[in-house]
Amino acid sequence: MSPESNHHAFGGIGTSVPAMSRASSVVTAAEFEQAFLIRAFEQKLLGLFSEGKLFGTVHTCIGQEFSGLAVCRNLQDGDLIFTNHRGHGHFLARTGDVNGLMAEIMGRKTGVCGGRGGSQHICSQGVFSNGVQGGIVPVSAGLALAQKLAKRGNIVAVFIGDGTLGEGVVYEAFNIASKWELPLLIALENNLYAQSTAQRQTLAGDICQRAEAFGIHSLMADTWALDGLFERAADAVEYVRAQSKPCFLRIDTYRLMAHSKGDDDRDPAEVKRYWSLDPLRAFEQEYPEQAAGFKMRAQERVAAAVEDAEASPFTEAEPQEAPANRDVRWVPARIDSSDRVSGRIYQGLRQAMESDDRVILLGEDIESPYGGAFKVTKDLSALFPGRVRNTPISEAALVGIGSGMAMAGERPICEIMFGDFLALACDQIINHAAKFRYMYNGKVSVPVVIRTPVGGRRGYGPTHSQSLEKHFLGVPGTRVFALHHRYDPAAFYENLLQQIDRPTLVLENKVLYAKNVSSEAPQGFRWEHTDEQFPCTRLCPAASADITIVCYGGMLEEAEKAVDQLFEEHDVIAEIICPLQLYPLDLNPILESVRETRKLLIVEEGQGFCAFGSEVLAAIQESDPGLLTRSKRRSAPAHPIPSCKPLELDLLPGSDAIAASALEVVR
């Protein structure tokens, strides 16, 4: 969490200008000047865009300036804003940092996010933005939950547009925000268009009734009656703060310029009519001299910001995290526990909760007495009251809330009941949690754990049995782990929670839940771990191996059986390398083994196209061409997982299939 303090005054400017009582009894001259500044800023952006000095596109809020000003006026230090692709006005209203934003949009190092985030991805002084629709609402709810837990009376305001009402995750978040009474102000700017599509084409029912249906208090205002807007905004903020409940503020407004560039198909007459209602034009007509002064100062400031920005270099690529550049060191595995994997996960979570009260569990059906679909969280809700929360069936929202809490310094652990449902939370993981640290220039980290049972062989069928990790591997800024029964999951979770610094996906194989955690090895073999915090495991034969088998997670058990079988029945000695951390992947333990065997079998339970095995094979090839004399991947066929268990077992790679594949490689 950025420790930056928040400023909602424009440094020094406008504070001495008297209120424009005739234009508004509520809005101050200073606020008009801020509005002129926002407009000048965005008009300059349009100019810069035409000059080819901007990247991507520009979403202006010209015509909507007062909605942000109205809300921000009532915010206090410590309150947070989460805004969207059209967020320059909100940001400037809250921070006044013209130079920082201009440099940011121009991709410069002096930008508020070092030029990484650009127009739509801002983080400074308690203001965040993201360009993906809807997903910011659960993240804001998570920030609001953290605010509530901190008990300092702070709130979060999230800005969305009417177009965003098409996103389902918004309603997941509404539901939870209302149910959990989160101090969240949802400011909806209703400008009647989703990009170029008119609301009449896309919106059924009533906007406010949507929020009201969730029991959220709703208010309405517009940017043409400014007194009412500022009053309603004050009411809304006051309600959220005082009641510690969400409030929905609908602000009707109109975007006077295109959505971005060159995509305005609205009726010109309609646009013209709204220009005639523009409060800034009205102010200019009424106070031409003052307006001219505001505009001039604004333009000067913006011009200076552009000059400043252009003097700053472009942002540079973030240095890659270098893989551990050291020898692989193996130590014999020693696991004292005789508990099951599920019991050890429980123990790890419990220890983490005991030692750090920031650790909070979110998930579906995880409270006692049910304690989770696989009973991993058992009685934790009774042991740690308030820190284990049952959520509605809202995977996206619960992950988003976890991310928001993590950004605020909590250590949430989100359980996704079945790994298949990760797909529901995909946007939250990939477009939100994974991106924040980078695009906010390291000002935030998102230490959220998403743990989920994966894998088949239980007859759960095509949508409750998959190993979908390949879709989540390789997202920069994340980590992916696959637990197994040869490394103590309790130790894993304890370590993880102590040093987590990024969104972390933990795959727990369903079948392994019931297996005992132990370091018992087949005769003539030994379990070893690398001497790292998240070790790679190997089943090391006492003699030199003929083949390396790489696997992870639930496949380890099958591979283990295959190794035993290969020796007993086929006189083949195999070594297993089983990384705990799949991404980022340290290739060294695999390379080390393959340098001896020069033969490789990669086994995974998921489907093989563009999967972990493909990556490992490619990486080995790049790292040491010609190293492998033979190799093979053994994965599930490109076939949905059948519910019929015998067929399922037939399709998923088991020990026999692994042994057979290994023989193909060896012989």
Add this chain to the structure above:
Amino acid sequence: MIQELIPVLVPQETVNDETVKLTAWLVSSGDKVQAEQLLAQVETSKALLDIHAPADGFVRYEHQLGSELAIGSPLCYITPAVDTPLPRSSPVIAAAKVRKTATKIVAPRTTSEKRPRHDVGETGTFSPRFSRSAVRLLGEHNLDPQQFAHLPLVRAQDVVSYIQSADEIDELVSGAMPAGDAFQPAFASSVPMRWESLPRRKLGEIRRLWSAQGHALASSVTVSCPTRGLRSLLRTSGGVVSSPVAFIVFEAARLLKKYPAFNAVFAEGHAGYYEEVNVGIAIDYGKGLLVPVVRNADQKDAIEIAEELRDLMYKYLRQELKAEDLSGGTFVVSDLSAEGVVSFLPLINQGQSAILGIASELFPVADAPGSFNFILTFDHQLAEGRMAAQFVNELAERLQTREASLRSQTEVTQEQENTNS
């Protein structure tokens, strides 16, 4: 240069041979020789053997070509000086270096160099694991699993390559000639004779013993143990322990803790002491000479040992002994007491330093106390005759004590029975 004289002994090559024939001297007595230099050739019943010098020095001998020399007797000596006095007879036994030109009779060769992947010190001793096909081959070729003690994972190819390297020894043993009709012995005799190939079982045994003899400097002591008839006493007492062997294993196992040099192995100038006392029992009841192992015999009582011996015997007879039954021995007891043997020379097994032989009870005068002999063959690299004598004497004393106590118990019981009747 050596400090003391080294006797070069006539090596034991097959258990069948008591003597070998000296067929060639390749040096003259008094010649200066270098270690490994070829000294002589001797002929066993099956093969010609090269005898190499064990060290630099002067070779000294008296035997003439064609002499029959007893196994274990000195063939010649390597002396520090050309005129070092020679002993009349030497109790010290040094192993002659026996080599076939291209083959070393040491550890079996394997297909690939095994890297020591596991630190044995950390996890305890490995007992080899045999693949299914390896077990089958062991059985087919009657191989001792202990031959593979240095391999943690033994596969068919390991056994095959062992057999192949052993076949080279077989060639040595059998004069490099095919067996059967095609066999053309290098050995010639004026007396008409016929040749028969030895069964693989026997060849396996030869190999096993050879590989141990190549490493040990075998010496032996014999101690006579007075008895009034321990065998018959046990047979008639009706107890669980019906043979002296269980008691001997029991007592020997405990004594081995006191005399670790006999529960050890010599390797590369080091003494390796076994942490366990696993006593092998040489059994030969017509199904081959096998040595099943009573593990941790020092921690078992005599009854447990007796029961285990009975189980092993049962398995032996049914040919159900598994690789694990036969591996891991650290000491062997060889009992020929039922065979009317007064004395014999037990041969140390591979990876061990001693073997205890039990000879038959002798009663020269009817109805008077007699005795039987304990023979301890031991590796002189780890112990001396005196220590060996102490070990065997203590064993004999314990056996006497036990016999006395058993006899008094039995007599009491018999008296009671007499009284009751």
